[in-house]
Amino acid sequence: MTATLPPESTPGSAPExxxxxxxxxxxxxxxxxxxxxxxxxxFVWGFTGLDASIERLRTxxxxxxxxxxxxxxxDFATEIxxxxxxxxxxxxxxxxxxxxxxxxxxxxxxxxxxNNISPSFIRLPIRQLFNVIRAVxxxxxxxxxxxxxxLGPWAGALAIGLHSIGTLGKLASEEIESxxxxxxxxxxxxxxxxxxxxxxxxxxxxxxxxxSYWLFRxxxxxxxxxxxxxxxxxxxxxxxxAQLNFRNFPEVGAVLIITIAVVxxxxxxxxxxxxxxxxxxxxxxxxxxxxxxxxxxxxxxARV
Amino acid sequence: xxxxxxxxxxxxxxxxxxxxxxxxVVVWWTWFAAGQVGFRWxxxxxxxxxxxxxxxxxxxxxxxxxxxxxxxxxxxxxxIAIVATVIGCGLALPAAFAMSRLTTPNGPTYWISRIxxxxxxxxxxxxxxxxxxxxxxxxxFAGAWALSIFSFAxxxxxxxETIDGADAGPLEAARAAGSRHVPAVxxxxxxxxxxxxxxxxxxxxxxxxxxxxxxxxVGAGGIGRVVEAQRSFFRFDRILGILVLVFIxxxxxxxxxxxxxxxxx
Numbered sequence: 001m002t003a004t005l006p007p008e009s010t011p012g013s014a015p016e017x018x019x020x021x022x023x024x025x026x027x028x029x030x031x032x033x034x035x036x037x038x039x040x041x042x043f044v045w046g047f048t049g050l051d052a053s054i055e056r057l058r059t060x061x062x063x064x065x066x067x068x069x070x071x072x073x074x075d076f077a078t079e080i081x082x083x084x085x086x087x088x089x090x091x092x093x094x095x096x097x098x099x100x101x102x103x104x105x106x107x108x109x110x111x112x113x114x115n116n117i118s119p120s121f122i123r124l125p126i127r128q129l130f131n132v133i134r135a136v137x138x139x140x141x142x143x144x145x146x147x148x149x150x151l152g153p154w155a156g157a158l159a160i161g162l163h164s165i166g167t168l169g170k171l172a173s174e175e176i177e178s179x180x181x182x183x184x185x186x187x188x189x190x191x192x193x194x195x196x197x198x199x200x201x202x203x204x205x206x207x208x209x210x211x212s213y214w215l216f217r218x219x220x221x222x223x224x225x226x227x228x229x230x231x232x233x234x235x236x237x238x239x240x241x242a243q244l245n246f247r248n249f250p251e252v253g254a255v256l257i258i259t260i261a262v263v264x265x266x267x268x269x270x271x272x273x274x275x276x277x278x279x280x281x282x283x284x285x286x287x288x289x290x291x292x293x294x295x296x297x298x299x300x301x302a303r304v
Numbered sequence: 305x306x307x308x309x310x311x312x313x314x315x316x317x318x319x320x321x322x323x324x325x326x327x328x329v330v331v332w333w334t335w336f337a338a339g340q341v342g343f344r345w346x347x348x349x350x351x352x353x354x355x356x357x358x359x360x361x362x363x364x365x366x367x368x369x370x371x372x373x374x375x376x377x378x379x380x381x382x383x384i385a386i387v388a389t390v391i392g393c394g395l396a397l398p399a400a401f402a403m404s405r406l407t408t409p410n411g412p413t414y415w416i417s418r419i420x421x422x423x424x425x426x427x428x429x430x431x432x433x434x435x436x437x438x439x440x441x442x443x444x445f446a447g448a449w450a451l452s453i454f455s456f457a458x459x460x461x462x463x464x465e466t467i468d469g470a471d472a473g474p475l476e477a478a479r480a481a482g483s484r485h486v487p488a489v490x491x492x493x494x495x496x497x498x499x500x501x502x503x504x505x506x507x508x509x510x511x512x513x514x515x516x517x518x519x520x521x522v523g524a525g526g527i528g529r530v531v532e533a534q535r536s537f538f539r540f541d542r543i544l545g546i547l548v549l550v551f552i553x554x555x556x557x558x559x560x561x562x563x564x565x566x567x568x569x
Binding site: 039042043045046047048049050051052056059060063064066067089090092093094096097100131132135136137139140143144147148149152153154156157158223224226227230231234237240241244247252256259260263264267 | 333334336337338340341342343344347351354356357359379380382383384385386387390422423426427428429430431434435436438439440443444445448449514515517518521522525528531532535538540543544547550551554555558
């Protein structure tokens with residue numbers, strides 16, 4: 001058998017037996033070097049626009065650290081007297097109302113934007129609408145809205161609601177498009193109308209994921225609504241701005257810590273609920289709530 | 305017999321009574337929150353008759369397209385986003401490896417980095433910007449700092465989750481061959497997750513472009529500074545023009561980035 005093989009393939013006759021390692025291909029390396037160069041050039045160009053002298057680069061970390069040191073110890077007593085808890089809660093309310101507005105408006109739109117539900121002359125404009133909405137940050141929406149809606153939390157909730165339609169609609173319509181076609185055909189075969197096809201064929205399949213997107217968006221919106229207060233749309237942002245402008249750093253520290261605590265708490269609860277929604281559970285199983293609470297309480301134990 | 309079979313319909317599964325409780329709580333909470341924020345149906349009607357809408361039109365295009373008014377701050381916005389993306393994503397590479405169960409050097413590193421990251425992420429990006437503006441002065445420099453911190457946090461979260469899902473085989477092979485920690489991670493894990501890293505970096509860049517538009521509202525440079533100034537003059541027509549321009553630019557960048565990401569993953 002070995003005698004029939006061409007001589008080159010025998011180990012001893014290779015031209016350079018010492019170099020056991022194959023050469024690296026040149027093409028990918030050149031691409032990589034080119035990309036690095038591109039990023040480096042963009043970075044340097046970007047830096048020229050930041051009015052960042054060597055002097056500033058050197059002192060900035062110290063200045064930032066100084067601010068953090070001034071915030072310690074945080075002054076909780078003053079802040080609680082000033083009603084910071086109520087303001088954080090107001091941020092949470094704004095986020096919730098905004099998310100509910102976005103959820104109710106985006107769900108029907110998402111169905112109209114899906115290629116298995118609606119014709120292209122309806123679908124494409126709605127898709128573009130989602131893209132347009134997503135491209136405008138909620139703060140900008142709020143800036144415009146504050147011109148025509150009275151200043152306050154309601155304007156903030158509207159801005160968050162309007163902006164979230166874009167993302168929620170896009171995610172929901174992607175979910176609807178990937179839904180299994182079988183149930184839809186079954187409803188069709190039974191003589192179901194367009195509405196029953198959507199209601200019984202698609203909706204039960206997609207609702208768990210869409211609900212979890214809503215919750216996820218709520219988590220994002222809590223942060224967004226905290227920010228909205230900075231331009232006068234209610235919530236904890238206004239308190240932070242006020243205290244920073246007066247240079248009351250211990251108070252700023254307290255506001256930050258309370259905000260962080262609330263955000264982390266909401267994230268933890270919401271992600272536990274999302275996990276349960278996605279994982280599901282058979283109908284009538286009594287232990288679902290118990291498991292939810294176990295997830296909530298025992299996450300730390302479970303991870304180790 | 306056959307009659308009975310024909311009329312027999314599958315029994316509707318009983319709904320968990322808890323579902324009604326949850327639904328009631330959600331409805332009550334929504335109603336309560338709506339009351340707290342001052343929800344009014346009349347807003348949806350009143351808003352259209354507000355005389356301020358007239359201030360949005362016509363858009364003064366020659367003002368908007370003037371170089372020093374809008375184009376230069378817009379370029380500044382890009383510069384902030386690029387610098388922040390490079391710094392944030394660059395620092396995130398080692399940090400993400402420390403924060404993944406698969407590649408963390410040891411337990412304490414894992415826990416400290418996890419807690420630190422969740423605190424950083426819990427602070428909204430504009431809070432960072434405002435604090436840094438207070439600390440190191442108004443301008444794009446503070447904005448780039450704030451966005452670097454935020455993109456670092458986002459990137460570490462996304463990328464460490466990818467590393468969690470990477471194949472442990474090559475890493476084990478490298479360790480079995482006697483490699484130390486860093487080379488093992490570099491040859492065993494990095495090549496498999498590098499495409500996702502680049503894709504996430506592009507995604508973070510998109511986020512940064514959007515975020516850097518609003519940074520100016522708190523004095524951290526970029527196009528938001530112009531928006532804020534025009535808002536205080538009630539020049540909503542100019543704001544609308546800026547928005548249209550920004551929208552076009554963001555849209556184009558996003559399409560390019562989405563196309564690149566699709567190719568990578």
